Amino acid sequence: MIRVQPDQRRPTDDPRVLRSQGLLRAAILELGREGPIDGVAISDITGRAGVSRSTFYDHYTDKETLLADAIERQALDAGISVREAGLADGLPDQPPSFLIDYVQHIADHAELYRNVLGEYGSATVHARLARRMASILVEGYQLLGEHAPAESSLPIEVDAAALAGAVLAVLAHWLEHLPRTPPSVVASWIWEIVGRE
Structure with missing residues (x-):
């Protein structure tokens, strides 16, 4: 039997769909906090969520897509927004609150992010995550306008992709090797990288 996947980007207001997706997202986030994600099976997710395997496949093609959706939704629910940073007058000396909030969000879910960004993630x-961060950086550059860091010969999307990779590398290193470092300090490291000209 060929299974046709629904368009997962199309929003729905069907309470049954929303409930099933919410249960699946919660289940994989819990499992991701408990151990490496590569050891998690679809049956583990559906068992934890209390739904059938067919329900899983009605909504997701694989566990990685589910996990990516769950983490993205978690960040959105945390209310992280570059538009609230007040970048119209240029980059402030200190990291904006949205960045500190995002790093705090990761600290609050450190085991999950350690398992996702680590060697067996x-x-x-x-x-x-890299795509999402790159799009946030592009938006930030656009908000900065003439106050953006020195112009590069690279297209803005390439520059943002490189910075997003650097930010993820900092976060992964922090979680793995320097977990006692406060989120505000990690945010300042990231801000220094983003602000380099």
Whole structure:
């Protein structure tokens, strides 16, 4: 039997769909906090969520897509927004509150992010996080306008992709090797990298 996947980007207001997706996202986030994601099976997720395997496949093609959606939704629910940074007058000396909040969000879910970004993590989630960060950086550059760091010969999207990779590398290193470092300090490291000209 060929299973046709629904368009996962199309929003729905069907309470049953929203409930199933919420249960699946909560289940994989819990499992991701408990150990490496590569050891998690679909049956582990559906068992934890209390739904059938067919329900899983009604909504997601694989566990990596589910995990990426769950982490992205978690960040959105945390209310992280570059538009609130007040960048119209240039980069402030200190990291903006949205960056500190984001790093605090990661600290609050450190085991999950350690498992996702670590050696046995998810390439899909890593790629989605990198894309999301790059789009935030592009938006930040656009908000800065003439106050943006020195112009580069690179297209803005390439520059943002490189910075997003650096930010993820900092976060992964912090979680793995320097977990006692306060989120505000990690945010300042990231801000220094973003602000380099």
